[in-house]
Amino acid sequence: MEALKQELKEKIIAVLNLEDINLEDINxxxxxxxxxxxxxxxxxxxxxxxxxxxxxxxLVDPKEGKVIFQSIETMGNYIKENRTK
Amino acid sequence: xRKTYINGVGCISAQxxxxxxxxxxxxxxxxxxxxxxxxxxxxxxxxPVAIRRMAKGVKNGIVASALAMKEAKVTTVDAIITGTGxxxxxxxxxxxxxxxxxxxxxxxPTSFIQSTHNTVxxxxxxxxxxxxxxxxxxxxxxxxxxxxxxxxxxxEEEEASTVLIGGIDEIADYTTSLFKLAGFxxxxxxxxxxxxxSTTKGAVHGEGAIFFALENEKKENTYAxxxxxEILNKLKVEVLEDKIKTFLNANSLQxxxxxxxxxxxxGDVEYxxxxxxxxxxxxxxxxxxxxxxxCGEFNTxxxxxxxxxxxxxxxxxxxxxxxxxxxxxxxxxxxxxxNQYKGIDxxxxxxxxx
Numbered sequence: 001m002e003a004l005k006q007e008l009k010e011k012i013i014a015v016l017n018l019e020d021i022n023l024e025d026i027n028x029x030x031x032x033x034x035x036x037x038x039x040x041x042x043x044x045x046x047x048x049x050x051x052x053x054x055x056x057x058x059l060v061d062p063k064e065g066k067v068i069f070q071s072i073e074t075m076g077n078y079i080k081e082n083r084t085k
Numbered sequence: 086x087r088k089t090y091i092n093g094v095g096c097i098s099a100q101x102x103x104x105x106x107x108x109x110x111x112x113x114x115x116x117x118x119x120x121x122x123x124x125x126x127x128x129x130x131x132x133p134v135a136i137r138r139m140a141k142g143v144k145n146g147i148v149a150s151a152l153a154m155k156e157a158k159v160t161t162v163d164a165i166i167t168g169t170g171x172x173x174x175x176x177x178x179x180x181x182x183x184x185x186x187x188x189x190x191x192x193x194p195t196s197f198i199q200s201t202h203n204t205v206x207x208x209x210x211x212x213x214x215x216x217x218x219x220x221x222x223x224x225x226x227x228x229x230x231x232x233x234x235x236x237x238x239x240x241e242e243e244e245a246s247t248v249l250i251g252g253i254d255e256i257a258d259y260t261t262s263l264f265k266l267a268g269f270x271x272x273x274x275x276x277x278x279x280x281x282x283s284t285t286k287g288a289v290h291g292e293g294a295i296f297f298a299l300e301n302e303k304k305e306n307t308y309a310x311x312x313x314x315e316i317l318n319k320l321k322v323e324v325l326e327d328k329i330k331t332f333l334n335a336n337s338l339q340x341x342x343x344x345x346x347x348x349x350x351x352g353d354v355e356y357x358x359x360x361x362x363x364x365x366x367x368x369x370x371x372x373x374x375x376x377x378x379x380c381g382e383f384n385t386x387x388x389x390x391x392x393x394x395x396x397x398x399x400x401x402x403x404x405x406x407x408x409x410x411x412x413x414x415x416x417x418x419x420x421x422x423x424n425q426y427k428g429i430d431x432x433x434x435x436x437x438x439x
Contacts, residue, residue, distance in 0.1 A: 017138060042195060
């Protein structure tokens, strides 16, 4: 799980071009949207594509995203339970 | 009819054109076939949150437009008009590459959003919260002149009093490789790449973002008045001189009234004949200026030419590095710019001291 969370942080920084953010700046329970990393709706789309492409998870209900993308912790748990690749 | 004045300029190019007066730190690079621009400090102009998703052309366009507006001391505009030949081609490449690599699946929105030609104008408008007229011209090597002509018409018709115009193009790897294959860019083993008296085909390419704040009022910081612009898609070299004379006559001017002519020489032996014919005949007694050896060739390189013209009028001097011949004038009042690319997209632009 720790390795997956680390991998997620690396991917998020790369995919979302978070130039000024380092791995240690992202805590596992920090909110990704709003006050935390300050991600927005376009970032949410990028994360949905990332889940599909890298972990074989298709989000059918967009509302699910709100819960899944809350933090690295929630994302990691969801991926661990639902990944197909 | 209201007049059009250049009251502010912002130039991001392969030269140090920010925080300098007029090319006093210019560097001549004759060994590379591509001249990338000098990257400005984006964070001084764009918030870190916004910057991460922006294409290179967008970032440069925002910085150049901010510099032009700051110099003209304007905070709002009545129109934003941009010209670009290739748009944000780097993100277009990224998007197309993703389509191919992922077999049309997993397409992410960012590079698609950034890849459209009008992204630069749109992002500038978003930053300024400007909901006014916003148009992007994609007309090959007269893209910038089309934007300038539109702005001038808006001024003349009193539909706008302040207009931001700019020319933006960027270098991108895959497009560059295609341009090399097509022979548009000079071959690698032919250096030194000299623009004047070149004997080889193709040109050294470059990129840039050059913006102008235009107003219908003359101010203390005015560079020049834009007198006229003419665009011609096709033109035979034999009739070029006559066309220029007709253009000048329409403005009650003759060849002898031109204090300096700025020519878009790019070192392509096939098409520089257009410039040579003017240099050796009609304008043989006129100070002649060239500039693409400093910025490279790109569809909106002529915007760099206009920047050079505006600077000559403001400073009343022509830096040595820009001179085609040794002629000088005591005053640079009226300047003609002529540009073409590969024998098409000809443009005449006339500016004057005011």
